Amino acid sequence: MQEKIKNLIQEALKSVGVEPGDFVVEHPTDLKMGDYSTNVGIKYKDKKEEILRYIEVNLPEEIEKVELAGPGFINLYLSKDFFKRSLELITEQAQEFGKSTHAKGFKVMVEHTDPNPFKEFHIGHLMPNVIGSTLSRVFEWNGAEVKQVNYQGDVGLHVAKAVWAIKQGIKEHPYVAGNKSYEENPEAKKEIEEINKKIYDKSDQEINKIYQEGRKTSLESFEEIYKKLGTKFDNYFFESETGELGKKIVEDNIGEVFEKSEGAIVFKGSHTRVFINSLGLPTYEAKDLGNAKIKYEYYPYDLSVIVTGNEIREYFKVVLEAMGKVLPDLAKLTKHLPHGMLRLPTGKMSSRTGDVITAEELIEDVKENVKGDEQVAIGAIKYMILRQAIGNDIVFDIEKSVSTEGDSGVYLQYAYARSNSILEKADKEADSSAPRENTHEIERLLYRFPEVVERAGKEYAPHYIATYLTELAASFNNFYAHEQIISDDKESPYRLAIVQAFNIVMQNGLDILGIPALEKM
RNA sequence: GCUCCCGUAGCUCAAUGGAUAGAGUAGGUCUCUUCUAAGGACUUGAUGUAGGUUCGAUUCCUACCGGGAGCACCA
Numbered sequence: 258m259q260e261k262i263k264n265l266i267q268e269a270l271k272s273v274g275v276e277p278g279d280f281v282v283e284h285p286t287d288l289k290m291g292d293y294s295t296n297v298g299i300k301y302k303d304k305k306e307e308i309l310r311y312i313e314v315n316l317p318e319e320i321e322k323v324e325l326a327g328p329g330f331i332n333l334y335l336s337k338d339f340f341k342r343s344l345e346l347i348t349e350q351a352q353e354f355g356k357s358t359h360a361k362g363f364k365v366m367v368e369h370t371d372p373n374p375f376k377e378f379h380i381g382h383l384m385p386n387v388i389g390s391t392l393s394r395v396f397e398w399n400g401a402e403v404k405q406v407n408y409q410g411d412v413g414l415h416v417a418k419a420v421w422a423i424k425q426g427i428k429e430h431p432y433v434a435g436n437k438s439y440e441e442n443p444e445a446k447k448e449i450e451e452i453n454k455k456i457y458d459k460s461d462q463e464i465n466k467i468y469q470e471g472r473k474t475s476l477e478s479f480e481e482i483y484k485k486l487g488t489k490f491d492n493y494f495f496e497s498e499t500g501e502l503g504k505k506i507v508e509d510n511i512g513e514v515f516e517k518s519e520g521a522i523v524f525k526g527s528h529t530r531v532f533i534n535s536l537g538l539p540t541y542e543a544k545d546l547g548n549a550k551i552k553y554e555y556y557p558y559d560l561s562v563i564v565t566g567n568e569i570r571e572y573f574k575v576v577l578e579a580m581g582k583v584l585p586d587l588a589k590l591t592k593h594l595p596h597g598m599l600r601l602p603t604g605k606m607s608s609r610t611g612d613v614i615t616a617e618e619l620i621e622d623v624k625e626n627v628k629g630d631e632q633v634a635i636g637a638i639k640y641m642i643l644r645q646a647i648g649n650d651i652v653f654d655i656e657k658s659v660s661t662e663g664d665s666g667v668y669l670q671y672a673y674a675r676s677n678s679i680l681e682k683a684d685k686e687a688d689s690s691a692p693r694e695n696t697h698e699i700e701r702l703l704y705r706f707p708e709v710v711e712r713a714g715k716e717y718a719p720h721y722i723a724t725y726l727t728e729l730a731a732s733f734n735n736f737y738a739h740e741q742i743i744s745d746d747k748e749s750p751y752r753l754a755i756v757q758a759f760n761i762v763m764q765n766g767l768d769i770l771g772i773p774a775l776e777k778m
Numbered sequence: 779g780c781u782c783c784c785g786u787a788g789c790u791c792a793a794u795g796g797a798u799a800g801a802g803u804a805g806g807u808c809u810c811u812u813c814u815a816a817g818g819a820c821u822u823g824a825u826g827u828a829g830g831u832u833c834g835a836u837u838c839c840u841a842c843c844g845g846g847a848g849c850a851c852c853a
Binding site: 281283285286287290294296299302326327328329330373410413414415496518519520521522523524527528529530531532533534535536538540541542544566567568569570571572574595597598644645646648649650651652654657660661662663664665667668671672674675678679682683712716720724727728731734735737738739741742743744778 | 780781782783784789790791792793794795796797798799800801802803810812813814816817818833834846847848849850851852853
């Protein structure tokens with residue numbers, strides 16, 4: 258439809274004798290200002306009357322009314338016939354409604370979550386997990402082929418700290434204990450560094466055993482959380498596998514790209530970073546180079562998205578600069594997507610670990626506020642993360658997250674459940690063949706769903722979908738309050754058709770966001 | 779100190795360079811006892827400061843103020 262309007266305006270411009278330049282066709286923020294709006298009247302002020310006249314004469318059947326408004330906007334209003342057909346389209350396509358093919362054949366890899374074995378899966382991991390998996394679904398809905406992968410740090414000092422603690426017989430939260438000793442006790446620090454080396458070279462049987470068992474248990478516990486959150490990874494990559502290759506890539510480019518400095522090998526980009534430390538071990542930076550190559554070998558992507566926290570924004574900038582020199586083809590396809598931090602109101606402390614709050618604990622806390630329903634709790638958490646733009650910190654207010662009125666996952670789930678209940682109780686069939694005189698706001702929102710999904714994919718902005726669904730749910734509530742949906746009124750089948758379309762769009766939207774669409778609540 | 783990110787209603791968030799800066803909550807005034815009151819109507823209220831570019835700036839540029847993150851051998 259948007260294309261159609263654009264073409265029409267192009268023709269209009271030609272007919273009044275101007276070379277078509279830049280102009281925008283968009284949905285105005287306020288429905289009063291029409292369904293589509295264009296700024297051509299501002300761009301070509303002196304011709305606006307003529308342009309309007311041309312459009313009026315050549316009005317497509319979907320458009321009911323055109324008018325000039327404000328400083329020269331041309332607003333277009335869709336006809337009730339258009340809405341009627343959009344309802345038909347929605348019920349016809351059902352679960353497919355909203356899918357597009359514009360990214361068809363495009364291969365995307367999304368790396369997200371990236372927890373470290375031996376450490377807690379804390380609330381900080383919920384952000385990349387929810388954002389990454391939702392973005393993956395958005396890409397899929399746009400026709401792309403998507404692989405979700407998880408890159409985990411199974412070697413390194415943090416692992417040594419945990420292994421050391423386990424060796425001391427500490428079973429509860431070994432990393433926390435090991436980390437504490439590392440900082441406070443010089444002797445423990447030495448032992449931990451020794452263990453770190455042994456983990457790399459696998460020379461000590463006892464340590465190998467502790468390491469293997471701990472790694473396994475840790476990874477298994479992550480799987481339980483993924484299951485709860487509904488995340489499915491296509492593959493897992495580990496730092497223990499990327500280090501060697503990364504080191505080799507760096508070593509092959511000493512001189513031109515990397516240089517020696519104080520015993521380490523560094524890259525001097527927008528700031529200097531160490532890629533191989535003075536002990537000859539690859540750092541995170543080098544490992545990420547190796548990871549890029551390994552990931553590409555697994556799946557030759559057209560786009561590689563890496564979702565991480567904001568705090569390594571600078572780090573990634575430099576890694577991508579270095580990658581641009583040694584693996585230029587891959588660097589071009591890589592997109593770093595940093596997200597903000599998930600914060601809880603101050604004063605909230607974990608009961609078990611002291612400083613970090615695990616994802617598990619948060620889910621339990623939210624559950625307590627929703628009569629123990631895990632599906633509702635998960636939906637509430639996901640919505641809180643997805644409702645706002647990626648990149649900004651989130652203040653997670655538990656009470657707000659489960660608020661039944663307004664802006665929450667529960668609100669969407671209720672609206673959906675309510676529409677289900679209406680459809681169940683109705684004794685008539687939904688029928689969109691006889692549209693009503695007046696269109697309701699909800700009709701003017703429903704057909705936009707595919708556009709929203711497309712835009713969310715293009716701009717890496719799942720929050721467009723979340724906020725759209727909330728607006729849609731609100732207009733559904735409004736519709737519900739003002740219209741007798743089930744009645745003897747001859748128009749009621751059309752109203753039911755609206756409810757049915759809403760039901761479909763809401764279900765599809767919740768699917769994309771990964772929020773459980775509960776039939777009943 | 780340097781670099782990056784962010785400053786929008788009392789609070790939590792929106793706004794592809796466009797119209798009267800939108801929502802939700804909180805506050806105020808009403809309303810509905812229903813097919814899920816987990817409603818509905820009206821209302822109060824905001825772009826940190828000072829410049830610049832533009833027909834038009836929350837958006838782009840510069841400086842300042844305020845908050846957060848990062849600053850080479852941790853990940």
